[in-house]
Amino acid sequence: MQTVKMVITGPFNAGKTSFIRSVSEIDVVSTERKISSKAERVKETTTVAMDFGRITVDDALVLYLFGTPGQKRFDFMWEILSEGMLGFVVIVDSARPETFREAMGILHTFRAYAPTPYVVAANKQDMKDSWSVDDLRIALKLSDDIKMLPCVASDKESVKKVLLELLYSILEEMDAKQGA
Amino acid sequence: MAIKGHLRDFSVAQLFNLINLAQKSGTLTLDAADQAAWVSFRAGKLIYAQLGEEDGTIMHILVKAGRLTDRQAKMITTHSSSKGDKEMGLYLINADYLTQKDILATLRSHILDIVFQLFTWTDGFFRFDPNVLPPEDRITVHMDLENLIIEGSRRVQEWDHLDDEIPNLEMALKFVDRPGADIQNVKLNPKEWEVVSYVDPKNSIKQIAKAVKLNDLEIRRIVYGLLQAGLIEIVRPESMPQPAHAPRIRPLDERVQATLIDRIIDRIRSL
Numbered sequence: 216m217q218t219v220k221m222v223i224t225g226p227f228n229a230g231k232t233s234f235i236r237s238v239s240e241i242d243v244v245s246t247e248r249k250i251s252s253k254a255e256r257v258k259e260t261t262t263v264a265m266d267f268g269r270i271t272v273d274d275a276l277v278l279y280l281f282g283t284p285g286q287k288r289f290d291f292m293w294e295i296l297s298e299g300m301l302g303f304v305v306i307v308d309s310a311r312p313e314t315f316r317e318a319m320g321i322l323h324t325f326r327a328y329a330p331t332p333y334v335v336a337a338n339k340q341d342m343k344d345s346w347s348v349d350d351l352r353i354a355l356k357l358s359d360d361i362k363m364l365p366c367v368a369s370d371k372e373s374v375k376k377v378l379l380e381l382l383y384s385i386l387e388e389m390d391a392k393q394g395a
Numbered sequence: 396m397a398i399k400g401h402l403r404d405f406s407v408a409q410l411f412n413l414i415n416l417a418q419k420s421g422t423l424t425l426d427a428a429d430q431a432a433w434v435s436f437r438a439g440k441l442i443y444a445q446l447g448e449e450d451g452t453i454m455h456i457l458v459k460a461g462r463l464t465d466r467q468a469k470m471i472t473t474h475s476s477s478k479g480d481k482e483m484g485l486y487l488i489n490a491d492y493l494t495q496k497d498i499l500a501t502l503r504s505h506i507l508d509i510v511f512q513l514f515t516w517t518d519g520f521f522r523f524d525p526n527v528l529p530p531e532d533r534i535t536v537h538m539d540l541e542n543l544i545i546e547g548s549r550r551v552q553e554w555d556h557l558d559d560e561i562p563n564l565e566m567a568l569k570f571v572d573r574p575g576a577d578i579q580n581v582k583l584n585p586k587e588w589e590v591v592s593y594v595d596p597k598n599s600i601k602q603i604a605k606a607v608k609l610n611d612l613e614i615r616r617i618v619y620g621l622l623q624a625g626l627i628e629i630v631r632p633e634s635m636p637q638p639a640h641a642p643r644i645r646p647l648d649e650r651v652q653a654t655l656i657d658r659i660i661d662r663i664r665s666l
């Protein structure tokens with residue numbers, strides 16, 4: 216049995232756990248915990264170590280989705296999680312500009328760990344205050360060649376689309392490498 | 396879809412950059428603790444600005460700028476039946492008080508004064524309402540944002556987030572190839588020109604700073620202005636090696652791997 220993994224990252228509360236939950240065939244093994252610090256209590260629980268979802272591809276192949284913890288003090292987990300990944304998804308809460316700067320920081324950090332393909336998911340597009348994908352691209356200073364997709368993490372079709380785009384990018388990169 | 400938030404998280408320079416690059420039309424409202432302002436744009440150009448508490452009529456602006464005296468203004472207002480700024484402007488021109496050029500130049504500098512002031516606002520909320528434009532009767536101008544952003548960035552006082560915006564001075568700079576982004580049309584000061592002359596994917600920001608004798612803060616400030624004006628972008632310098640930890644994808648034979656990805660794609664499609 217072969218296993219491969221992808222990493223789902225992004226700032227605190229961006230929707231990483233929801234994203235994995237939408238497509239995982241097992242209940243997401245989430246290391247969530249009640250939030251104690253007042254500042255971060257926009258919701259009840261947060262991921263403290265990682266999320267862990269699974270998609271069985273066939274008899275011989277399993278894909279794992281790892282979600283990073285969103286809070287800054289768990290940074291040390293990132294490098295461990297990135298080890299050997301096929302690619303990663305950066306989830307951004309499109310309705311909270313106060314998280315954009317951090318999202319950019321996370322993006323740069325992950326890019327430094329491994330130059331693997333990635334896509335950016337502009338999440339919570341169903342919310343009234345969400346920024347459009349085009350505006351987010353400028354706000355996050357992402358050049359046109361970086362794939363950015365609208366996303367609603369609770370919607371399975373939307374999550375599938377993001378994962379597929381990442382997989383297409385991985386294929387493209389392999390083609391490019393082979394051509395070179 | 397909305398663009399709103401706090402100026403701490405997204406600065407006036409960044410907002411102007413967004414409006415410029417996305418060529419937006421509409422009105423940006425800034426709400427600080429003790430003052431408010433409206434700035435309007437058409438297709439990414441500045442057309443109007445007003446401070447919250449201020450009388451924004453053309454008569455008031457001309458008096459404030461000393462182009463008309465209080466007495467003249469009073470007389471004109473009582474004698475003319477027209478209400479709107481455009482009609483008032485025509486009246487002033489026809490009655491030989493001022494030329495169209497005078498009026499527009501005064502208005503332009505009034506609007507710029509307001510806008511440059513906004514670059515110093517760091518505390519407050521912003522909201523952009525697409526397609527909301529100033530009342531029809533107002534006289535509007537038409538100004539490129541690039542120069543404005545660079546000039547405005549020079550006036551920024553607080554640089555709390557500069558390190559976040561430009562974290563790594565080992566990176567290099569490159570001119571963007573965006574239509575309309577022409578460095579030749581921008582008014583730069585000599586130091587900025589010096590920096591610009593070194594923009595090249597071969598030179599790291601640090602090397603540029605050394606060459607033109609600027610410290611880290613000074614070089615970051617100039618780079619920030621040029622970045623927000625959409626004239627340059629940060630790139631990995633040609634000489635920089637790939638990160639030490641090389642790609643960690645399992646060293647599979649490439650053909651096998653492509654089929655592996657195909658299998659995952661098929662599976663996810665079927666979910």
Ligand SMILES: Nc1nc2c(ncn2[C@@H]2O[C@H](COP(=O)(O)OP(=O)(O)OP(=O)(O)O)[C@@H](O)[C@H]2O)c(=O)[nH]1
Nearest residue numbers: 227228229230231232233261262285339367368369
């Ligand atoms: N409306 C809307 N709400 C969403 C969406 N995605 C996530 N949420 C909500 O946003 C909140 C955060 O979602 P999580 O999935 O816990 O986010 P996370 O990134 O795992 O958060 P941490 O682990 O704490 O960093 C929850 O209340 C979700 O229900 C979305 O696409 N639309």
Ligand SMILES: [Mg+2]
Nearest residue numbers: 231232261262
């Ligand atoms: Mg989580």
